[in-house]
Structure formats: structure tokens, C-alpha cells
Amino acid sequence: MKIISTNIAEARTINWKGKEVPTGLFKFGVEKGIFLGKEDVKYDNVMDRRYHGGIDKACYLYSSENYKFWQDLYPGLEMPWGMFGENLTVDGLNEKETNIGDTYKIGEAVVQVTQPRQPCFKLQFRFNNNEIVRQFVDSGFSGVYVRVLEPGKVNPGDSMELLEKKQSLSIYEVFTLLYSDEFDQNVQKAIDDPFIAESCKRDLIKRWSEFL
Secondary structure (H helix, E strand, O other): EEEEEEEEOOOOOEEEOOOOEEEEOOHHHHHHHOOEOOOEEEEOOOOOOOOOOHHHHHHEEEEHHHHHHHHHOOOOOOOOOOOOOOOOEOOOOOOOOOOOOEEEEEEEEEEEEEEEOOOOOOHHHOOOOOOHHHHHHHHOOOOEEEEEOOOEEEEEEEEEEEEOOOOOOOOHHHHHHHOOOOOOHHHHHHHOOOOHHHHHHHHHHHHHHOOO
């Protein structure tokens, strides 16, 4: 796997339903690379730390291959790298082959996979379509959140090298559990995984509490 683009946000305030909503979703590529810290990416504008940033979601990765799906769905929309709010656009990243707890070396940094991205309403700010959240969920292309085990610089062109593979649920499987209409016994496996993000664990418990 290879880093195609390193992205940080330009802080913006959007008028949404009569309210001023700050967002760090509008990320764009920076040629000089980015520094992955323990709780966020240096100089990135994380506006709502209830849902973004922190130990378990310090950096967000999205596959460059997924862009073709979205470009076909929105042929008239310009889609620069960082369109989905990702800090790292990665060539070869696949949610079905990436497991919770997998560890990678990216540039100088070492990261560990923690959860899929759960989209919020702000995604519509970039797509100008309030259907995008549902489309994002249905696509299965969630992207990947990671915790940073060893901080370091990542540049465009750096490789993303697998250091350790876990025999755990894939990012795609966990994403499906979060939004499925039917309970799956794998929910318990996800909740019991020592490497899953705490916020994702809480969301799974809340979603399926009557079955647990």
C-alpha cells in the first residue's frame, strides 16, 4: 500500500438549518506531509472532539480506489483527495482485508486499526446532497480510523507496511454490525476485542443492548 495524499483541514463554518456549524471536514492535500501525533494530526483542524480525534481516532485513512465509486455516483462533482475528511488517502487500502488491531508502519509512524468511520450529517456539506450519509453506509466504504502507537512524519509516496495481522473482525464486518437491521453474534466478538475503539464499542452496545 502507498500513501497517495496527506491531508489537513481548513476550518470552516457552515450555515445549516439556520445554525452556524463549525467543521474540519474540508481537508486538502499538503505536499510537505503531515505529522501523526498520539491524539491527532499536527496542524489539522479538528472541530468536534466528541467524535473526531483522540487516542482511538487520531488519524483517518481512506482508499483512493473508493473514489471511482463516488465519482461515478457524482459525475459532476470535483473530488480532490481528502474529500471524505481523511488525513491519509491510501492506494490499496481495503476495508474487507483490514482487521481491528492490525498494525502498520506508515512513514515514520506506527499505527493500529481501531474502527470504521461512522458518517455524520456534515458529510453533506461537501456533496451538497443530504442522501450522502445513507449512500456512505450502503457503500461499505467506511475508511479506517487508527490509533498512533509511535508518532511520526508521513509523506506522500510513503509505503504502508503491515507489521502485525490480527485474527479479528474486519473493518467492513464491524461497519456492517453498526448499521445492520438484524443482530449478528459477531457483535459480541467485536465488543470483546481489546483493540476496538471505546466509542465504537459503546455504539455497538447501545445499538444491540436488547440482545446482549
